[in-house]
Amino acid sequence: MFIFGAFAIDLQPVIISPLIEDSITEKIEKPISTSYIDQLGGVDSTSVVDLPLRLLRVFSTEDYPVISGDQYLLTYYENGKIVSYPITVPYNKVINLGVFGSIDASALNYLELKAKVEKQVLGTYQYSNPQFLITSTGVFPISVKGEVVKATQVDAWGLTRLSDVAYLALDNASTRKVVVKKADGTETSYDLYAALMEGDASQNPYLTAKDTVIFQPKTKQVEIYGEVARAGAYQIEDKEDLVAAITRYAKGFAPTANRTNVAITRNSISGIENLQINANSRAIYALSDGDKIFVKANEVEYPSISLEGALIPSKTDTNYIQGAYTSKYFYKFAPEETLIEMLETVSSLFSSYSDLKEATLIRNGEEMKLNLEDILYKNAELRLMRLEAGDKIYIPFSQMLVTVNGAVNKAGAFGYVPGRTLSYYLNQAGGLANNAKGMDKIKVYDKFGSQIASSEIIPSEAIIEVERDTFATNIAPIVTVVGLVGSIVSIALNVAYLITAATK
Template sequence: MTKHRARFFPAVLFILTAAMGGVFPQSIIESQRNLIRNAASSGSDSAAQSFDAAVPNAQLAMSSAEYPVTAGDVYTLAFAAGTQSVTYAIPVDASYKIRIANLGVLDCAGLTYLELKERIINLVHRNYPMGGAQFILTSPASFLVTITGEVEATVQKRAWALTRLSSLCKPEFTTLSSARNIEVVSEDGSSKVYDLFKAERGGDLSQDPFLRPNDTVTVKRIDRQVTIEGAVERPGVYDLLKGENLKALIEDYSGGLLPTADLSRTELLRVAEAGSPGEKRYLTARDVEADFALLCYDKITIADYEDLKPVFFLEGAIQQTLEDGTTSVNPDASSRISAEFNSGEDYASFLRRNKTWFSPISDLANAYIIREGQRIPINLNALLYDASVYAGVQIEPYDVLIVPFRQYFVSVSGSVRNPGRYPYIPDRTWDYYVGLAGGIIKSQNARESVEITDVNGNALSKTDSVTPETNISVKTNSALYYFNQYAPVLTMVLSVISTSISILAVSGVL
């Protein structure tokens, strides 16, 4: 009997343990699931706003090893006390003293979320080894930061523990604000100066810290702000520190020179000297090596050898690009543009890259080049659209490429009722266009006598094809028309003569 009891009690103990184990893990799993759902729902609205720097987000905070425990945070702790599932909300106030259920009080000042989580879970496990503790951040704190100094206006802006200095203060900058000298005074009165340029350019994020509750940010005024442009990697406006001048501006701030930079033609525009409206100075490579001293508002321009490329000119039916990006060509006026090219380049390769310069009214077949007073014909149709043409006339400096107009109309003048210009229609004869002009005035023209010339002034017969810009002149050759024009004048003259003779005869003069 005793042996049976010895076997029975371990079996009962095993069954009870298994039963409790089935209840205990299930309750803890449900608690953990609820905590995760709450944390996810608290951050979902922020996620929809692309994690706005000023909007607290619990998921983002828990994914960051740097998130500091902040007054106003609300955490949730869940664990099992025996067979009972326990859940506590733990708010953090300005004292940074938090009560962990009935287990004690912790000082969480200066801790990150992960450090606090480790301490709390260790505390729970010491008291409830099988507690399965879970600790999450459910509501990150938000707080106000004051921004003052050289800003548009002193403001208080909302922030949270993962808001960096730059994201909050840079939108308030004026043209005189310095990103190199920003003072942050903490709630305890301690202060530190930060340089946002080092953070942005060099990646030193210690110069772009996370803000804390009741910080006061003071933006200082610029000391020396200079501009550099031209043949450098990073042109822009920079604030120089004490002791930094031209060499540092070129090598450190602007990232160095481009391969095509020409230091012998460096320009300095200085407007800061008292009593001077501004002056331009010309610097050389020697001035760069000597670290030429710069003043506030100096503007440096590094010349580029690309600026010295040879040029040629295009005139005639050329399209011009407008400010809105569209192209325009005036059918009644010639355009002239200048174009840079590389030495040794020919017209074929250059014009194929820029074929958008030409329009439907460009007469490409009759283009020509004026070079030192000589006229050189060039068929641009072949250069642009014939794949077998891979080379052409080489471009020379100051060439003038003339592209004539090819306007699709026919002019009708002379003895017609409505002289003018009419749209060109292929395969139409001369009488079609005369008909558009109202027809020949029969009283002025005899035998349908017309004079037809093409765009080059060559005479055409009535049976020749009419081409664009042909001129059709209907002659005024009717003898009766001219007689009717001059007969009244002759009659008047004869009448005057006859009357004069009669008067002279009566008066006895004749």
């Protein structure tokens, strides 16, 4: 399927490549997700991972905090034997090491605890080669409420971050203000967008036992489309205006952007407003919650090629010849578009009259033969040839024709059918016109220009000339003039008679 433009070059129909249409409409029509998770780039849908993966993450990080329920294994040599001592971290995080004493691990991470334990064992048994390894991690509940389906508790572990529970938030929750309330009642607000999309790790803390996560309602969200680096839905800060929002969140204008014509659709109390903003001006343009911003592209003039010859005409084509088709089209193509991409678009213009094997490409004044049939159906090498502005492709007629001219109702070129006589082609041409002299005045010429008898079988490429009755055509205006003169003379005589009668 192809698209006709609402304009023409030299009054010829124009076909717009679907590749151009796709590039234009994609940025306009491509849906933008407004979901909470997608605004944060997508996050895991669980707060606790499987134990083997948890252990791998503990071993690969420097700051795993010791939590209640962690399980460790202490091994060391005593009197030539290996001693294994399992340890579970109690609620108060004071670890009992038996003969080696105890350690308060409430403010320690795993590596710090490991170093302390092994040091205390060495203090008692100097050559005991102690090893202190974690074998399982503790799990604790945290509360989640606010803009969620319902207040709930979820399991967490030592490396659960705030973003790990973001999957519970509704789409109307704020990504910019998520409150974590500690067991002692202190509250801290965090910006998950800054954490996940801008890399600010301070805004994505580890959660601890008895934490409560409170998702606040969003305050200002806009959608940015069109000629920007990253289209999407974004929750912006109150102080950020149009240019700041495009710069920070959509990562700036694309090179093709028309900065002087930025469209904003806004829902206001009075109804929907459609605004046009010049983003190049120094004015600060404040945004409202729900604004849809579309950055338009600079108008691009795409190059074109011409297609001519045995093509099915458009409805407005003035080059239509009854029985066969000789048409011309212009085709606007996209950058890097190939010959096969163009041919697949216009293939519906080809008919049984189109000789695809004998097409000709004219480029920069030089002719090149093209077998379009092989290119379309046999994966020919030239199928990947790039189109160039000004290319001309001519498709000749494949079927032999017989031409009927003169005093017929529908003169034109008609498909040759072997064995047919004169009457067949006259019928194809709609029969003799009223001004035809008659069957005996019809002349038939073969393709070499030699006249042949009209009673013979009509050969291919023949031309049939039906002579017009020029006398009947020319006498009509003479008769009209004579009649007009007669009427004038008659009127003059009547007037003279009336004058004479009045004087008597």
